[in-house]
Amino acid sequence: EIVMTQSPATLSVSPGERATLSCRASQSVGSSLAWYQQKLGQTPRLLIYGASTRATGVPARFSGSGSGTEFTLTITSLQSEDFAVYFCQQYNDWPLTFGGGTKVEIK
């Protein structure tokens, strides 16, 4: 199975600053990569699919990039509601696999 590794595990960022989250696949997944946001006690929310396409209603401050094995989620000018855990998921091959998550916390 394809192993997804996210880094860092925790990212401390001040409101208004930029956050850069990484996701690495153990083998190429092309552009078949999605990002989810999960706030404490809430359901995961789809942010990005196809590595770089924002889901409906997702603010433009969220952007995804990368292909193959290296992917990045960038959040420009962090808002208070952006502090959450972010997961990546590959869907290039079965089984579908998720990364371990990056927690974005207030610095």
Place this chain on the structure above:
Amino acid sequence: QITLKESGPALVKPTQTLTLTCSLSGFSLSTRGVGVGWIRQSPGKALEWLAIIYWDNDIYYSPSLKSRLTITKDTSKNQVVLTMTNMDPVDTATYYCARRPVGDYTRFFDYWGQGTLVTVSS
């Protein structure tokens, strides 16, 4: 409005079989391209994909759990049912059902249920 809602027991004993139901609203499992999957999350841990069923009854399982899982659909009730046999305390988790959007190669999930916490304990 698209919604999914999980239902099932909050507590099961070790070795028992868990049965979870996902009730769908705002979309139909009989529509071409629709898929519904199950994902779980142990307390404080990452997400783990379990299974998915498509409108045409195509089914995929997580290899590590395949021997214990069965996913079925009831189109008339617009429900998806997941059973997991031989439950163990390590299976304690929040279980989510989620919709896979229509489209080619869209094996991600755009709508999620609220999740149901299942605790395995004697």
